[in-house]
Amino acid sequence: MGDTDTHIFPTYKRWDLTFDHAKGDTITTKEGHDYLDFMSGIGTVNMGHSHPDIVAAVEKQVQKGWHASNFFHYEEQERVASLLAEATGLDFVFYGNSGSEANEAAIKLARKATGKESVVSFTQSFHGRTYGSLAATGQSKIQEGFDPLPSGFTYAPYNEVDELAKYVDDQTAAIILEVIQGEGGVVPGERGFLKQTEALAKQHGALLIIDEVQTGMGRTGSPFSFQKYGLTPDIVTVAKGLGNGFPVSAMIGSTHLKAHFGPGSHGTTFGGNPLAMAAVEATLHVLNTPYFLEDIHEKSQQAFQLLNEELRGLDDVVDIRGDGLMIGIACKGPVAPILTNLQAKGLLALPAGEKVIRLLPPLTISQDRLMIGLKIVVEAIKESAKTTASR
Structure with a gap:
């Protein structure tokens, strides 16, 4: 479709593909071409496309009704909140519709609860595109053209323990971080750095906000990635995989924050609607299936082993990093040329910045299909390396 044939703002650099339907790990275009999906809707369709249990739950709720407003009590909201509290070790939930909304709510709550303004995030971070979450995003290229941004945000170097202390003081309301920076290049936080970040927050009476929008819901082999490091956040935000691609998010906070988010302090029309809750509850039940997380761990080990064996010796490959099935x-x-070649070979993957290939296959992908896809990725990278060497 040409630019003159659409009435949609050109905010997305779209591929020359038209979606028709999807099932499991495969997306089929209108032209009838099948693609092995190693992007999962940008890390949202963690349980695979059209997961039968999740589809059935949403279809059942459609028949009952999908919106009445948050003036009503919803039993579904309470059930999901209990599951999220149990999964995170936190206490209270606010529902939104996107990761940006969850982070926006977290920033507002942190400032209200502490009475302080300063929020520290990190260079190359990504927290969303609404004004608060955009201001917390440490990437100037994403902020360009939207000045003036909300004040009070600073950006510390990621994974640099000695530098971090320069940015945190008694006027800091919160530190917000991703345990693995997703859009910033799939950069894992180092254990010492993450623990020092937590210690600095507690030392200065600041809240620790962990953005699990991309890393949560089993993506790294744990329900939430912060749990692998023994961190104790005050707030966790989650979206993307929370409803297996259904637009829904949650900000989950500790009990001492309850008093600061009372009636009228925050809200959203559609947040926590029954359709979203049906999708989330069914997704959480899949996540909690026995051996589900262990299976992700095994597939991750095999994936990193194959990639390291095949790619470590190539001059064109600088690093292979990540956790779970976030690679x-x-x-x-x-x-970009490698990603285009992958599409020609029938596989969909994403960039994370200009020079990083990001692989986010569905967590439910079979071991065989995962290996098939990874071999396609290896083949495309090696073809690119040969082309570069011949110049």
Whole structure:
């Protein structure tokens, strides 16, 4: 479709593909071409497309009704809140519709609860595109053209323990971080850095907000990635995989924050609607299936083993990093041509910045299909390396 044939703002650089339907790990275009999906709707369809249990739950709720407003009590909201509290070790939930909304709510709550303004995030972070979450995003290219942004936000270097203390003081309301920076290049936080961040927050009476929008819901092999490091956040935000692609998010906070988010302090028309809750509850039940997380761990080990064996010796490959089934392959040059080649080979993947290939296959993908896809990725990278060497 050409630019003159649409009435949609051109905010997305779209591929020359038209979606028709999807099932499991496969997306089929209107033209009838099948693609092995190693992007999962940008890390949202963690349980695979059209998961039968999740589809059935949403279909059942459709027949009952999908919106009445948050003036009503919803039993579904209470059930999901209990599951999220149990999964995170936190206490109270606010529902939104996107990761940006969840982070916006977290920033508002942190300032209200502490009475302080300053929020510290990190360079190359990504927390959303609404004004508060955009101001917390440490990437100037994403902020460009939207000045003036809300004040009070600073950006510390990620994974640099000695530098972090320069940015945190007694006027800091919160530190917000991703345990693995997703859009910033699939960069894992180092254990010492993450623990020091937590300690600095507690030392200065600041809240620790962990953005699990991309890393949560089993993506790294744990329900939430912060749990692997023994962190104790005050607030966790989650979206993307929370409803297996259904637009829904949650901000989950500790009990001492309850008094600061009372009636009228925050809200959203559609947050926590019954359709969203049906999708979330069914998704959480899949996540809690026995051996589900262990299976992710086994597939992750095999994936990293294959990639390290095949790619570590290539001059064009700088690093292979990530956790669980969130994998980044950092290259010396731009990865756009490799991603185009992957599409030609029938596989969909994403960039994370200009020079990183980001792989986010469905968590439910079979071991065989995962290996098939990874071999396609290896083949495309090696073809690119040969092309570079011949120049």
